[in-house]
Amino acid sequence: MEKKPSVFTLKRLVQPLRLIDDWWSEDAYKPLRAHEYGADRNYLLARRHPAIANDFYTLIKFVAVYIRSLRKVSSPEQIHPNIHYVMSILCKGGLYQRGKVMVERYYVVIRYLVDDIDLGLVAGRCVNILHGVLLSKKNQYSGIGVSFPKWSNSSLGNEIAFVSYDRHALDYLTQQPYFEMMMNEKIFLISSVNTVPKELPEVSFRRNQNIAKMFYR
Incomplete structure (x- = not known):
């Protein structure tokens, strides 16, 4: 069998680094890729939504407040999670085209x-x-x-x-x-x-693999 060489392109290297947003909720159980609306493609959910005011376009309005708060911190642990999130989106780059199609x-x-x-x-x-x-x-x-x-x-x-x-x-x-x-x-x-109406509540179910394995034996 012919062996093909593995090629690590810039995209392949950068994509895993974007998997950083575990600030989307206090009870976040997994990190999401840095995204303006916290797109969770496993469950087809926008974890960050204008309705709950934690999306990028809502938080970016408070940049002046975040800058003032950064001047007062003495350790990284004191930095608010929203600041980490906003910076991750800015580092990711993009066109930042706000629109309904994104959610x-x-x-x-x-x-x-x-x-x-x-x-x-x-x-x-x-x-x-x-x-x-x-x-x-x-x-x-x-x-x-x-x-x-x-x-x-x-x-x-x-x-x-x-x-x-x-x-x-x-x-x-x-x-x-x-x-x-x-x-x-x-x-x-x-x-x-x-x-899908935007006023509907978001509900998702997680599969417990350990319980599922019990029925395969």
Whole structure:
């Protein structure tokens, strides 16, 4: 087998260094890449949002206050986390183009129209289609999340939703043959692609790998 040399470009070296923002919350459980809105692409969330006033464009307004506070500190531990964050964004560089597109997310909802359908089975099938799309060499999209709008403690609910920063990714996903077939058979009702309302509360679930391993034995 022919061995290909590894090339460490500037981009490859710099990207890991940007994984520094663990100031986004007092309870932050992981560092994020330095980003104006604290983009968490694993969960498709903006951890730093204008609604909670911790994004770059809100904090940059307080530069004069931060400069005055820096004149009074006697050790690095006394520097406010917001100052570290603002400096990380300035060091990262960029055009700093504030706009709605940077925080907007889109969603599409699939509703099951058959009353006695196996909710777990059909939801699993939908997720498998998503995985197939993301792993396909023909696919140019990534970053699609899954949500269950009608979820409760007793049921997954009769809807599954897909969420993405890219509305074209959702259009591409719902055009897969399986979804078109289920639509034609009147089993699925697929909504149009809509913008996620900004006033909705943010909720995410973390997978506990140690618990999951118990069911594989």
